[in-house]
Amino acid sequence: MDRFNVCGFFADVKEWEESTKVGWRNAYGDNMLVWAVPGGRDPQPIAWDMRSHTGEFTQAAEMVLTEIEGGTFVHDGDSFLGRHVLNARRRPNRWGLSIGKESPKSDNKIDACVAMIIARHVRRLVLASKEYKERQASPARGRGAIWSFS
Numbered sequence: 001m002d003r004f005n006v007c008g009f010f011a012d013v014k015e016w017e018e019s020t021k022v023g024w025r026n027a028y029g030d031n032m033l034v035w036a037v038p039g040g041r042d043p044q045p046i047a048w049d050m051r052s053h054t055g056e057f058t059q060a061a062e063m064v065l066t067e068i069e070g071g072t073f074v075h076d077g078d079s080f081l082g083r084h085v086l087n088a089r090r091r092p093n094r095w096g097l098s099i100g101k102e103s104p105k106s107d108n109k110i111d112a113c114v115a116m117i118i119a120r121h122v123r124r125l126v127l128a129s130k131e132y133k134e135r136q137a138s139p140a141r142g143r144g145a146i147w148s149f150s
Contacts, residue, residue: 007033007132008122010048012114020047033131034122048118055095060121062096067120075116084112 009032011020021044029045036048050057067073075081087108091100099117101110126132 008126010036013049034125058095058098081112088113
């Protein structure tokens with residue numbers, strides 16, 4: 001956050017609820033152009049409970065898969081991320097094609113793959129947001145590059 005002008009950041013609440021819903025909200029919430037949960041009874045700038053966003057995550061996973069299969073996906077070759085992507089398995093659900101571990105008890109982690117998918121999703125939301133477009137059009141703000149982990 002000190003190095004980049006972060007304008008979108010979603011984090012799963014599992015095991016991090018205090019950080020995502022209170023600490024990070026207080027520290028960074030005002031800087032977010034897109035919110036993880038923009039409306040409803042409990043709007044959240046960062047806390048994004050994956051258990052209640054399965055359809056949205058599935059759509060994001062399908063978009064990443066399309067980019068990978070289409071040859072438009074770029075990543076820096078990080079071996080940690082690569083290992084987690086290779087560990088991920090296609091998991092159809094009622095919304096489409098998502099990802100999961102090879103089995104629930106598998107030691108082969110996919111957390112970095114999940115984070116990559118969410119980061120790409122947030123990136124698309126930021127690029128499509130009215131606030132970002134207005135910021136880019138403002139001569140006083142200058143033009144910044146949008147960046148993500150993937």
